Amino acid sequence: MSTQGTTPGARLPEKGLGLALEILEQVARHDEGSTAADIARAVGAPRATVYRIVNSLVRDEYLVRRADFSGFLLGARVLELAAVVDAHRRPAHAPVVEQLRRETGEAVHLFGFHSAGLTILDEDARHPLSDPATLLGDPTRSAIGHLWLLGHPDRDAPRAPRWRARPSAEDLRAIAGAYTVRGYTEQVAMLSPDRGCLAVPVHNEHSEAIGALTLSTSISRLSVAARHVHALRAGADALAGLEPLRGW
Known part of the structure; x- marks a missing residue:
């Protein structure tokens, strides 16, 4: 200057x-x-x-x-x-999430996990969440909720969250089995009749799930959008290394 x-x-x-x-x-x-x-x-x-x-x-x-x-x-x-x-106001995760949105061309959201449930950290302004109340109230209805359930084996302990809906043992077995096969979670038309979602976990240095990156798209594009899972995983790895995110 x-x-x-x-x-x-x-x-x-x-x-x-x-x-x-x-x-x-x-x-x-x-x-x-x-x-x-x-x-x-x-x-x-x-x-x-x-x-x-x-x-x-x-x-x-x-x-x-x-x-x-x-x-x-x-x-x-x-x-x-x-x-x-x-630069001072932008959260540390913003460049990673914004790059994923540009790279995939789809709606990408970032969530944090805590003992009581989920926190929306970065909602894609172009494609807002279709039903955040249900997403935050019933872990069986979203790919993000599925990841939370998998990462919290103590969900039935006294300090576990009081979701409006409680998963059955059959639900949990199905979620775990699908994740074992795919390596990510998925929901189809459970929050919006014409949309589906893929989610990958963000882990901390102890391999604990502290959040999730999700990609939402139309049902007709969901199988094609699965090609972006590798990019989501790379983004999750980048987020795990950011110091400000360890407090999720």
């Missing part, structure tokens, strides 16, 4: 900082750019004052002029600050 050509005396006086922030906010609200006249009307300041502050912000790279000189856009220094803030 260069500020060549500026001098200490050319910087904004302290009393102009509040107006400068208002100007930046107005420009940020318009992706196509804002003219100085538009900004002056929006902030209710004299046009000459706005021109002076806008020129100062351009000089210090907080704003940039459009190529056709029709207005102003956010400059490099604001974008760099936004990137720093975003």
